[in-house]
Amino acid sequence: MTPHVHDHDSDHSSVYDGLVGSDPSHWAFGTDFEDPLAGVDTTLADGVDGPTLAAYCLMLGDDALVYSHRLSEWCSRAPDLEEDIALTNIALDLLGQARLLLARAAAADPGVVPVLPDGSPIPPEDALAFFREAGEFRNVRLVEPGNGDFAVTMVRLLVFATWRLAIMQRLESSVDPVLSAIAAKAVKEVTYHRDYAGRWFLTLAQGTDESRRRLLAALDLVWPYRGELDRVSEVERRAVDEGFGVDPAAVAAEVDVVLEQVFSVSGVERPERPALAAVRGRAGRDGLHTEELSRMLAEMQSVARAHPMGRW
Amino acid sequence: MTATLEEQFESTIAGHDRIEPRDWMPEGYRKTLIRQVAQHAHSEIIGMQPEGNWITRAPSLRRKAILLAKVQDEAGHGLYLYSACETLGASRRELYDKLINGQQKYSSIFNYPTLSYADVGTIGWLVDGAAICNQVPLCRTSYGPYGRAMIRICKEESFHQRQGYELLMTMMRGTEEQQAMVQESVDRFWWPALMMFGPPDDQSPNTAQSMAWGIKRDTNDELRQKFVDMSVPQAAALGVTLPDPELRWNEERGHHDFGQPDWEEFMAVVKGNGPCNAQRIAHRRQADEDGAWVREASMQFAARNERRVETR
Numbered sequence: 001m002t003p004h005v006h007d008h009d010s011d012h013s014s015v016y017d018g019l020v021g022s023d024p025s026h027w028a029f030g031t032d033f034e035d036p037l038a039g040v041d042t043t044l045a046d047g048v049d050g051p052t053l054a055a056y057c058l059m060l061g062d063d064a065l066v067y068s069h070r071l072s073e074w075c076s077r078a079p080d081l082e083e084d085i086a087l088t089n090i091a092l093d094l095l096g097q098a099r100l101l102l103a104r105a106a107a108a109d110p111g112v113v114p115v116l117p118d119g120s121p122i123p124p125e126d127a128l129a130f131f132r133e134a135g136e137f138r139n140v141r142l143v144e145p146g147n148g149d150f151a152v153t154m155v156r157l158l159v160f161a162t163w164r165l166a167i168m169q170r171l172e173s174s175v176d177p178v179l180s181a182i183a184a185k186a187v188k189e190v191t192y193h194r195d196y197a198g199r200w201f202l203t204l205a206q207g208t209d210e211s212r213r214r215l216l217a218a219l220d221l222v223w224p225y226r227g228e229l230d231r232v233s234e235v236e237r238r239a240v241d242e243g244f245g246v247d248p249a250a251v252a253a254e255v256d257v258v259l260e261q262v263f264s265v266s267g268v269e270r271p272e273r274p275a276l277a278a279v280r281g282r283a284g285r286d287g288l289h290t291e292e293l294s295r296m297l298a299e300m301q302s303v304a305r306a307h308p309m310g311r312w
Numbered sequence: 313m314t315a316t317l318e319e320q321f322e323s324t325i326a327g328h329d330r331i332e333p334r335d336w337m338p339e340g341y342r343k344t345l346i347r348q349v350a351q352h353a354h355s356e357i358i359g360m361q362p363e364g365n366w367i368t369r370a371p372s373l374r375r376k377a378i379l380l381a382k383v384q385d386e387a388g389h390g391l392y393l394y395s396a397c398e399t400l401g402a403s404r405r406e407l408y409d410k411l412i413n414g415q416q417k418y419s420s421i422f423n424y425p426t427l428s429y430a431d432v433g434t435i436g437w438l439v440d441g442a443a444i445c446n447q448v449p450l451c452r453t454s455y456g457p458y459g460r461a462m463i464r465i466c467k468e469e470s471f472h473q474r475q476g477y478e479l480l481m482t483m484m485r486g487t488e489e490q491q492a493m494v495q496e497s498v499d500r501f502w503w504p505a506l507m508m509f510g511p512p513d514d515q516s517p518n519t520a521q522s523m524a525w526g527i528k529r530d531t532n533d534e535l536r537q538k539f540v541d542m543s544v545p546q547a548a549a550l551g552v553t554l555p556d557p558e559l560r561w562n563e564e565r566g567h568h569d570f571g572q573p574d575w576e577e578f579m580a581v582v583k584g585n586g587p588c589n590a591q592r593i594a595h596r597r598q599a600d601e602d603g604a605w606v607r608e609a610s611m612q613f614a615a616r617n618e619r620r621v622e623t624r
Contacts, residue, residue, distance in 0.1 A: 033374055065373075072367050072376075075383050076360040076595070079603025081391050084360075088384040092377060099373050121486075126372045150606045206616065207609025214605070303371040303429050311486035312372040312429075312479070 033123055033312075036099045037178065042107040045175045048242050053176060054109035055138070056239040058128070059285055060167070061101030062139035065129060066293070067160060068094035069300055070147055079150055086196060090157070093189040100182045102128045107178075121311045122304075130304035134294040140284040141276065142225035144293045151204055151211070151218035158197035159222060162258045163229050165190040166251035175243040198262050205266035219271045227275020229255070233285040325526050330456035333399040341525055344518070345455055346402045347416070348527060353393035354411045354418035356386045358592050362426040363435055371429055375479070379432060382472050389465050396457040412597045414584065419443075423586030424504050430483060430490075430497035436476010438498070438505040438543065444469050445539045446509065454526035477546065484551050491551075498547070499555045503573045509536040511575065540568050 044050055071091035078084035106113050106124035113124045114131040122131075142160060147153045168190055171183035204211040230252040239245020263270055282288035304310070317336040324331055331337055360383050367383065370376035394404045410416040421439055426432070447469065450462040483490040510516055510532040522528035530538075540559075547554050558571035580586065 033372070069368065072380055075367055075380065076357075076364045076387075077599045077602070079599075079606035081357070081387050081394075083603075083606075084387045085384055085391075088380055088387070092380050092384070095373060095377050095380070099377075102373075123372075129373055130371070150603070203613045204606075204609055207613040208605070210605050211609030211612075299368050303369045307371065307487060307490065309487050310371060310490055311482055312375050 035103060035123065036096075036125070037103045037107060040178060040181075042104070042178055044108065045177070045244070048176060048244055049238070050109040051111065052235060052238045052242060053179075053244060054105040054112045055235045056245050057101045057105035057108065057179065058112065059138040059233075059235065061098050061105060061128075062137045063143055063160075063164070064094040064101065065098035066137065066139045066296070067143035068092075068098060069296060070143065070145075071153075071157075073147055074153070083150075087153075090193050090196070093186075093193070097182065097186050097189070098129075099125050100185075104176075104178050104182065117308055120309050122308070126304065126312075130301045131308075134289055134297055135287040137289065137293065137297075138285055138287065139289075140225070140228050141290050142222075142228065142284075144284075144290045144296065146292060148218065148221065149214060150200075151214040152221055154197050154200040154204065155215065155218040155222045156225075157193060158201050158262065159226055159229075159259070161190050161194035161197055163251070163255050165194050166254050166258075167246050167248070170246040170251065174245070179244055194258075201262055201268075202266045205268050216268065219268065220273055223271040223273040224276040228278075228283050231278075231283060231285065235285070325454055328452070328454075328526070330459060331454050332456045340521075341527075342400055344522060344525070344527060345458065346397055346400050348522075349393055349397045349400070349455075349458055350402065350407045350410070350416050351418060353390050353397060353407065354416060355422065356390040356393060357411075358418045358422045358596065360386045361592055361595055362422055362424070362588075363432055365426045366429055366432050369429070370432075375429075375432075378475055378479075382436075382475065385468050385472065389461075389468070392461040392464065393458075396455075396461045399457045408600060412593060412600060414593065417582070418592075419508060420578065420581045420586060421504050421508050422592060423581050423588045424501070425587050427500070428493050428497055430480065430493040431501070433476045433479035433483065433494070434497040434501045436472050436474075437480055437546070438501050439508070440469050440473040440476060441543065442505045442508040442539050444473060445535050445542070449529035449535075452529060477550070480550055480552075494550075495552050498552045502555050503577075506536060506539070506570075506573045507575075507578045507581075509533070509539065511578070512572075537567055540570050544568055 044053065068091045071087050071094070074087040075084065075091075078087055102125040106128060110124070112128070114127045116122055116127055116131065142156065165187065168183045168186040172180055172187065174180040174183065201215070204215040206212070230249050232247060232249050236245055236248060240247045260270065276283075278286075279288050304312075318338065321331065321335070321337055321341075324335070331341075363379060364383050367376065367379055370379050394407060397407060398404065407416065411418065421442075426435070444466060447462055447466050451459055451466060453459045453462065480494050483494050513519060513531045513533045516532050519528060519531055523531070544554065544559070544561075556571045558569060560569055562569045581589070584590075
């Protein structure tokens with residue numbers, strides 16, 4: 001029995017109650033790991049190939065996972081509290097999307113999940129996030145580099161969110177009902193991300209000489225990564241054929257129109273910078289990444305990998 | 313005239329009613345409050361760092377989401393509290409400068425390093441637990457905006473405490489290495505957590521006046537006792553040992569007897585010589601300096617648009 005502790009702050013005493021053996025509904029995020037797709041029917045629709053769907057979900061999931069990680073590095077370092085909170089929100093939204101997409105990939109093809117020691121309690125989403133090598137990640141290179149200053153972060157976010165929103169809007173009509181539902185959630189979130197970045201783009205363009213100078217430099221830095229977003233990988237081509245994926249080339253024009261609008265309102269010229277080359281035809285979607293990704297993963301995966309039988 | 317205002321103030325305090333921003337208040341009361349609320353706000357902002365240290369290494373995606381959301385809540389608490397300070401006539405900028413220049417303090421607990429992922433749980437359980445013990449009585453503090461901010465903050469802190477405890481419980485169900493990690497973390501944080509209630513009553517110079525004004529409702533030693541009494545059964549349920557050989561239940565007092573923290577270490581940390589004092593302030597200063605051009609751009613942009621609206 002626990003000794004009774006007299007509490008004279010009865011009006012707000014509820015915050016003390018029930019740390020031990022109380023109603024589990026009081027625990028935010030639950031009391032245990034829960035499959036983000038728990039209760040969702042993950043049966044494949046007719047004509048959908050499991051491994052292709054899994055590979056496709058990993059692409060979109062890794063984009064969100066890696067970019068969320070980069071944005072989370074702003075936490076406690078942003079220009080002011082409001083921006084700290086906003087950037088963390090965006091990182092959290094993308095982390096949520098990553099969890100759903102990795103879980104969808106694992107359900108569509110358990111073969112994509114790295115094999116862990118027998119009896120390891122690590123769930124598939126974490127095995128995918130923490131136990132794959134850099135070359136097994138399928139994200140575009142845009143999301144990998146360090147954040148740079150606030151201008152670089154806002155330009156990268158504008159490009160990323162504009163592109164992802166265009167993809168997610170079309171994915172709402174995916175023949176895979178799970179992917180379609182994930183996209184519907186993502187559209188709401190990414191719309192905010194794009195607006196947030198767009199507002200800051202305008203503010204920095206028309207703020208001070210320094211902010212404009214930094215913004216233009218950021219645009220030059222980020223723009224070479226823009227071209228890769230229009231490339232169509234073999235997996236994406238099959239995903240389009242099977243009716244569950246989006247052709248990135250088909251959204252390229254729309255992405256450019258939105259970006260042109262932001263540039264024009266801000267009084268900024270579209271940068272004339274050529275796209276980053278691929279390496280013998282391989283880029284991020286093929287597992288060919290920047291040098292920065294493996295260093296980022298070394299940090300991100302360090303604790304999880306030290307405890308392959310760990311329970312978190 | 314002043315006598316009448318002072319009488320009104322005294323009678324509000326005596327009746328346990330709230331003092332509101334437009335009410336007359338003695339200069340000493342205003343100054344004490346600014347000092348206390350600012351110190352509390354700074355603690356939230358500096359407190360983002362020790363846990364933020366583990367965001368990029370969180371060992372599961374669920375834990376990463378929980379930790380990001382928690383650190384984001386701390387930024388939010390900082391915002392409410394700086395706003396409460398603004399109602400007393402102290403601007404956020406002025407308070408930031410005082411924090412960075414060392415003219416105002418923050419809770420010394422954040423000058424201890426976080427050395428393993430278990431520290432994220434221990435900080436939730438013990439540090440947030442101790443903070444709640446300190447803060448719950450403040451929900452009834454005499455200054456309205458502070459009291460109302462505290463009601464909201466306490467509710468969120470209690471979530472954090474539960475989440476921290478839940479992380480430790482999960483790790484205690486994990487591998488032996490994980491269990492050892494939890495015990496080691498509790499060993500390191502138990503004494504600093506006890507120090508969070510401040511020096512013993514006979515060495516606390518500000519307590520008497522703060523109690524008379526209703527800013528503070530319980531003495532340091534009363535709160536420390538309450539915290540120990542609460543924590544003992546929680547430690548037992550968790551399966552960890554609290555590192556105090558003098559800790560035992562005293563039937564006669566109806567409370568636990570316990571040993572004293574190292575008050576020399578406490579004074580060293582308070583005076584700026586803790587393991588992380590310089591690091592925490594340097595981090596804050598760096599973020600503030602790096603963000604200066606962004607805040608300036610935002611102000612210029614807003615000012616220009618205001619003029620545009622006026623000339624329309």
